[in-house]
Amino acid sequence: MKALEITGLSKIYKTKKAGVVNALSDLNLVISSGEVFGFLGPNGAGKSTTIKAIMGLIKPSKGDALIAGVPASDPHSRLNIGYLPENPSFYDFLTGREYLYFIGTSFHMADNLLKSRTNEVLDKMELSLAADRPIRGYSKGMVQRLGLAQALLHDPEIYILDEPMSGLDPLGRALVKNLIKELKAHGKTIFFSTHITADVEAVCDRVGIIVNGELRAVDKVESILEKGITGYNIHVRTGGDISLFSGFDFTERDSGILEFYTSRALFKQFMEIVVHANCEVDLVEPVRKNIESFFLELVEKR
Amino acid sequence: MFTNLYQLNLKWIIRDRVLQALVGVALLLLVLVPAFSVLSMRQVQELSITLSLSFISFVLALLAILLGASSVWRDIEKRYTSAVLTLPYSRGSYLLGKFFAIAVCLVCSAAIFTLVAAVAISFSSGLYQSSLPIRWLHIFTAVAFDVLKYVLLVAIAILFSSISTSFFLPIFGTISLLLAGNASQEVFEYLTKDSVGVKTAKPLLYAAKGIYYLIPNLGAFNFKVSAIYPVALSSQGVIYTLLYFLVYTTIILYLAVYFFSRREFP
Amino acid sequence: MIRKVLFIALLGSYVAVIVPFSSYLGNRSIVNKLGYMPEAEIVKFALGDLRYLASQWAVFKVMLYFGGMVDNDINKLKLPPEYPGMSRMISNAVRLDPYNMDAYYLAQATFVWDVKDSAKEINKLLIYGMRYRTWDYYLPFFAGFNSAYFLHDYNSAAEFMKKAAELSGDPLFTTLSARYFHEAGRTELGIMFIDSMEHSAKDEKVRTSYHTRKEALLNAQKITDAVNRYREKQNVDPNTIEELISKGFLNKVPVDPYGGKFYLSKNGRVESTSKFAFGGQSR
Numbered sequence: 127m128k129a130l131e132i133t134g135l136s137k138i139y140k141t142k143k144a145g146v147v148n149a150l151s152d153l154n155l156v157i158s159s160g161e162v163f164g165f166l167g168p169n170g171a172g173k174s175t176t177i178k179a180i181m182g183l184i185k186p187s188k189g190d191a192l193i194a195g196v197p198a199s200d201p202h203s204r205l206n207i208g209y210l211p212e213n214p215s216f217y218d219f220l221t222g223r224e225y226l227y228f229i230g231t232s233f234h235m236a237d238n239l240l241k242s243r244t245n246e247v248l249d250k251m252e253l254s255l256a257a258d259r260p261i262r263g264y265s266k267g268m269v270q271r272l273g274l275a276q277a278l279l280h281d282p283e284i285y286i287l288d289e290p291m292s293g294l295d296p297l298g299r300a301l302v303k304n305l306i307k308e309l310k311a312h313g314k315t316i317f318f319s320t321h322i323t324a325d326v327e328a329v330c331d332r333v334g335i336i337v338n339g340e341l342r343a344v345d346k347v348e349s350i351l352e353k354g355i356t357g358y359n360i361h362v363r364t365g366g367d368i369s370l371f372s373g374f375d376f377t378e379r380d381s382g383i384l385e386f387y388t389s390r391a392l393f394k395q396f397m398e399i400v401v402h403a404n405c406e407v408d409l410v411e412p413v414r415k416n417i418e419s420f421f422l423e424l425v426e427k428r
Numbered sequence: 429m430f431t432n433l434y435q436l437n438l439k440w441i442i443r444d445r446v447l448q449a450l451v452g453v454a455l456l457l458l459v460l461v462p463a464f465s466v467l468s469m470r471q472v473q474e475l476s477i478t479l480s481l482s483f484i485s486f487v488l489a490l491l492a493i494l495l496g497a498s499s500v501w502r503d504i505e506k507r508y509t510s511a512v513l514t515l516p517y518s519r520g521s522y523l524l525g526k527f528f529a530i531a532v533c534l535v536c537s538a539a540i541f542t543l544v545a546a547v548a549i550s551f552s553s554g555l556y557q558s559s560l561p562i563r564w565l566h567i568f569t570a571v572a573f574d575v576l577k578y579v580l581l582v583a584i585a586i587l588f589s590s591i592s593t594s595f596f597l598p599i600f601g602t603i604s605l606l607l608a609g610n611a612s613q614e615v616f617e618y619l620t621k622d623s624v625g626v627k628t629a630k631p632l633l634y635a636a637k638g639i640y641y642l643i644p645n646l647g648a649f650n651f652k653v654s655a656i657y658p659v660a661l662s663s664q665g666v667i668y669t670l671l672y673f674l675v676y677t678t679i680i681l682y683l684a685v686y687f688f689s690r691r692e693f694p
Numbered sequence: 695m696i697r698k699v700l701f702i703a704l705l706g707s708y709v710a711v712i713v714p715f716s717s718y719l720g721n722r723s724i725v726n727k728l729g730y731m732p733e734a735e736i737v738k739f740a741l742g743d744l745r746y747l748a749s750q751w752a753v754f755k756v757m758l759y760f761g762g763m764v765d766n767d768i769n770k771l772k773l774p775p776e777y778p779g780m781s782r783m784i785s786n787a788v789r790l791d792p793y794n795m796d797a798y799y800l801a802q803a804t805f806v807w808d809v810k811d812s813a814k815e816i817n818k819l820l821i822y823g824m825r826y827r828t829w830d831y832y833l834p835f836f837a838g839f840n841s842a843y844f845l846h847d848y849n850s851a852a853e854f855m856k857k858a859a860e861l862s863g864d865p866l867f868t869t870l871s872a873r874y875f876h877e878a879g880r881t882e883l884g885i886m887f888i889d890s891m892e893h894s895a896k897d898e899k900v901r902t903s904y905h906t907r908k909e910a911l912l913n914a915q916k917i918t919d920a921v922n923r924y925r926e927k928q929n930v931d932p933n934t935i936e937e938l939i940s941k942g943f944l945n946k947v948p949v950d951p952y953g954g955k956f957y958l959s960k961n962g963r964v965e966s967t968s969k970f971a972f973g974g975q976s977r
Contacts, residue, residue, distance in 0.1 A: 139694075175694070181514040184692040204516040211510040217436070218506075219443045231432045232515045276511075613719055614758070641712060648719055668715040675707045682704060686697075 127194075129284050129315035130157040130180070134189030137175050137339075149175045150339045152189070157317055157332075159283070162310050164330035164347075165319040166417075168425060172339040173319040174212055177288050181209055193284065205233065208277030212288035212319075214269060218262040222253055222272050225261060226279055233280040240279075247275040252301070266293045274305065285309065287318035291325055303329055323418040327351075333417065335424050342424045347417070354415040357389040361408035362400060370403045383408060433517065433525025434532075437499065441533045446494050454487035454541050461548040466555060473560065476552030477567060477656050480545035485574050487541065488534060489606065492578035495530045496585025497598030500688075504593070509693050520685040527586055527681060531579045538575045542568065563655070569666065570655040576673045577649035581606055583680040584644065590688035608639075609646030616640040644676055734789035749791035752783045753800060760804055760903070777809045788819065792826040802836045803891070803903060806844065813844035831861035839887045881915045881964075906951045913948035914964045917956055920944040921964070934958060 137150040150172045157163045167173045178184045180191045182198050196203035216225050223244060230240035248254045251271040256264065264272065270293045277285060290306075291299045306316055306329045320326065326333050327347060334344040362384050364371075374396060376384045388396045400407060415423075441447050458480060465476035500523070503509050513522060546564070553562055584605055588598040619636050648669050654661045738745050759780065784805075787797040798820060806816045820837040827833055838854030841847045885908060892904040917935060920943040924932045928941075935956055938944040950956055954968020 178510075178694065183510060183513060184694055185690070201516050201518045204514060207514075209514045211507075211514070213507075214511055215507045216511055217440065217508055219440055220436075224439075228432060228436055229515070232517065273511075617720070641716075645716075645719070648715070662718075665718055668711070668718050671711045672715045675704065675711050679704050679708060682701060 127159040128156055128192070129159045129161070129194060130155070130317060131192040131195075132156070132176070132180070132189070133191075135176065135179060135186050135191060136188040137172075137179060137184065138187045148339050150179070150186075153336075153341050155334060155341065155344065157315060159315050160310075160313045162306060162316045162329055162331045163318070164326035164333040165317065165336065166321065166323065166326055166333055166421060167319070167336035168321055171336045173321075173336060174288060175339075176336070177212075177286060177317075177319060180286060181207075206282050206284055208280065208282040208285045210273045210277045210285075210287040210290055213293065214273040216261050216269065216272060216276070218260060221258050221260050222248065222264070222275075223257045225272065226276060229276045229279055235280055243279055243281070247278045250278070250305070251275040267295060267298055270294055271298065271301075274302065278305075283314060285314060285316045285318070287316065289320060290318055291320065291322065299325075323416070323421050327417050335421060337425050342427075350417060350420055351414060354417075354420055355390055355412045356415065357387055357413045358393055359409070359411040359413055360386045360388065360396065360400075362386060363406040363408060364403065370399050387413070430521045430525060433521060434529050437526050437529030438532065440499075441495060441529060444495075446498075447491065447533065447537075450487055450491055450494075451537060451540070454483060454537070455544055457483040457487070458541060458544045458548050461545070462552040462555065465552040472556035473549070473553040473558035473562065474656050476549045477562070478652070480549055481567070481570055481574070481652050481655060484538065484541045484545060484571060488538060488574060488578045489581070491534060491537060492530070492581045493585060493599065493602050493606070495533065496582035497589060497595070497602055499526045499530065500586060500589035501592075501595050501598055504693070505595075513693065519689040519691075523586060523590065523685055523688050524681065527583060530582045534575055534578055534582070538571055542571050545571075560657075566651070566655040566661055569661060570651040573649040573651045573669060576670070577646050580644055580646070580649075580673060580677050580680070583677045583684065587680050587684040587687070590684040590691065605643060606646065609644040610650075611647065612640050612643055612645055613647035645672070648672065734786040737786070738790060745790045746794075749787045749794045749797070752787040752790070753794060753796045756780050756783050756787075756800055756804075757796075760800070777805065781805055781809070781812075781815075785819065788823065792823065795827065795830070795832070798823045798827075798833060798836070802840075806836075806840055807907060813840040816840060817845075829861065831858040834858040834861065839883075843883055843887065881911050881918060884911050885915065909951045910966070913950065914956065914966070916948050917944065917958075917964045921958070932958060 132153055132155040135150060135153040136148070139147045139149055141147060153172075153176060165173050165176070175184065179186045180193065180198050181204065182201070185199075191198040193203040194206055217228075220228065226244045226247070227240065230244065235243070245254070248257050251274055253268065253271055253275060256268060261269065261272065270290075274287075274290065277287065290302050294302065303325070306318070309316055310329075310331075330347050332344065332346050333350065335342045361379075363382055364384055371384070371386070374386050374388060374392075376386045378384055386396070461476050461479050461483070464479055465472045503512065513519065546567075549562060549567070581602060585598050585602040588601045592598055592601075616636060619633065648665075651661065651665075653659050737748050741748050759776075781801075784797050784801050787794055791797075801816050801819055805812045817837050817840050820833045820840075824830075824833045824837075834854040834857040838851045838858060841854060842851035888904050888908045888911065892901055892908060917938070920938045921932060924938060924941070924943050932938050932941075932943075935944070935947055935958060939946065947956060950966045950968055952966065952968035954966040956964060956966050959965045
């Protein structure tokens with residue numbers, strides 16, 4: 127089941143000053159149901175453009191986006207989406223509760239369900255105390271949390287979150303990360319954009335990296351991490367004979383433990399020596415580039 | 429579905445200071461009508477009707493322009509659009525929700541104003557006996573057509589908002605069309621149907637005709653004459669003007685929805 | 695596709711409505727209203743540079759109003775003309791812009807004729823204008839005419855005409871000496887003035903109004919001539935116009951284009967029930 131299917135999506139802006147700007151060129155992406163997908167890219171890379179095209183706020187110059195099989199140009203496609211805009215702002219003359227009521231009725235929720243769900247999401251987003259105050263008086267973090275609350279309210283299958291962690295303090299960030307994990311556990315699909323690599327590592331199944339309007343890489347977070355392994359740190363207890371290990375760097379520790387580093391290519395050879403020498407292995411630890419360096423490499427590659 | 433947006437916008441209008449202030453001003457002016465009316469020596473009643481209708485018209489015009497021009501613009505300016513237009517609504521229902529909420533607000537305000545005006549007029553007419561009877565039906569008709577006129581103006585303000593990114597076109601475009609629409613009939617007649625035989629240059633005449641049929645004929649909604657003076661209310665006029673209102677407003681809203689649906693919100 | 699059809703249907707219904715609608719509008723009862731303008735001093739402060747525009751607007755408003763009076767539309771609601779309002783508007787216009795010739799011109803074209811005993815006021819206005827429009831011979835010409843025709847102050851009239859002659863370099867004005875004013879008949883003087891005005895008038899409405907006036911005066915002149923001939927032959931004043939016709943001095947009663955009826959006053963002068971002004975009968 128494909129939750130989101132983007133084919134050949136391009137967006138060209140014609141401006142008087144800069145001429146033709148390719149905000150997005152030929153983006154192809156399929157997000158399957160139940161997946162947490164992180165959309166990573168520097169500022170101005172085209173993350174928001176993609177999301178706005180999915181949400182029908184802008185019209186792609188080419189290509190199209192299907193949401194659970196329904197074209198994004200059809201308002202019905204949004205019935206199954208919980209959307210959090212980037213730096214959201216909501217009708218500030220309403221109270222938080224009134225706003226959620228408006229959202230709930232917009233998604234045809236029955237009154238009873240709406241009332242109980244409202245309390246639930248307000249509680250979850252720690253907004254219960256502020257619920258009956260006008261949004262005008264909310265702090266930035268509170269508005270962001272209200273944004274998440276309104277995305278959660280109708281319990282959609284697909285979540286599209288544009289920079290969900292921005293504007294939040296560390297507590298709020300933890301709240302969002304836990305929320306995403308919880309939604310994933312319930313089998314929901316989450317597509318979120320971010321420019322913070324640690325967020326991706328923490329919660330995503332897959333990640334797409336977009337730079338200058340082009341999708342540079344799409345891969346499983348696991349396999350990026352695995353591919354990123356450059357070598358291993360290995361702690362070995364030897365009987366004293368270390369001549370077998372000639373050619374490998376090591377540092378000696380107090381308690382007769384030798385700390386080796388081997389490159390990925392030599393790992394097998396090293397382990398054979400270990401077996402041959404009949405040594406005891408205390409620790410094998412992969413040394414790898416994290417997503418951040420992977421990301422930086424992609425961004426710098428022209 | 430649509431009623432949601434409509435209720436949302438009603439809430440906005442009711443909680444908006446603009447409406448509260450304007451309604452306050454209107455009620456104050458209407459209460460002062462008897463005091464102003466005695467300034468006329470001979471026609472206290474006529475003057476009280478004239479003043480009441482003018483005050484109501486003036487405040488309705490302000491309401492229509494301010495609410496109509498600001499509603500869409502404000503949503504874009506405050507970035508509410510990214511939250512609302514991404515709900516499962518069509519762009520059309522978003523615009524129409526605004527339009528009907530403002531229209532209903534105009535109708536309700538006008539109803540309240542008329543009630544107060546009725547008291548003011550009755551009181552004023554008691555101060556000096558007029559030779560003319562007060563014809564309430566004519567007065568109500570005059571107000572009703574005023575409301576229709578300003579509802580049409582709201583549609584125009586929304587059309588301008590749907591294509592403009594700034595505040596200027598909706599506000600000043602609407603004001604210009606209000607002025608031009610009020611004068612179009614007179615100017616058109618001055619230029620064309622002239623018993624004395626003013627010779628208007630041909631190209632100017634065609635331009636005048638084109639503009640006359642293009643811009644809203646708001647002068648037609650003026651039924652104040654028969655409310656103030658002993659002139660019969662033409663049922664033909666009522667029907668034609670009503671039909672004109674319906675067709676013209678529908679076309680304007682159609683265009684507004686057409687342009688707004690194609691608009692991008694980057 | 696459906697949308698296109700819908701839109702075309704909408705346009706079609708617009709055309710279907712606009713035809714009877716605009717023909718109804720062309721025939722509906724209208725009220726020719728002058729509107730209201732705040733005092734010039736207030737407008738001046740409020741508008742700053744735009745005051746000249748406001749001045750012109752005021753003149754235009756009076757013009758439209760006056761035009762409406764000249765047209766005798768059948769479907770127009772007959773209301774007494776608002777001369778005080780018009781005069782206030784004109785006075786506002788010249789206070790906003792003392793150079794506004796249209797304002798003086800309009801005053802001379804309307805009030806001085808239509809409003810009884812207004813010549814003195816209009817002359818004040820013209821003298822005010824002369825302080826600014828120092829090159830303009832029309833203002834002294836108007837003032838001179840008013841002095842002679844309405845105020846019978848022939849010496850001032852000659853003074854004004856002299857000034858007009860100096861400014862224009864046209865010898866015609868110099869011939870209009872005080873003596874000339876004495877000798878020429880009143881009606882004749884009026885016709886002469888109107889003739890010169892009618893030729894120089896640009897606006898159709900104003901020209902029409904002059905034309906109407908000239909016609910009235912010419913018709914009055916016809917009767918006056920008949921009265922004079924009657925006096926010569928009969929050595930006595932006629933009592934009525936009908937008497938002139940029955941005795942063969944006049945073919946038929948000339949028509950007053952203002953809608954009134956000519957009659958002979960006690961001293962044998964020709965008068966009309968319209969007082970030679972639109973709406974004159976109702977006053």
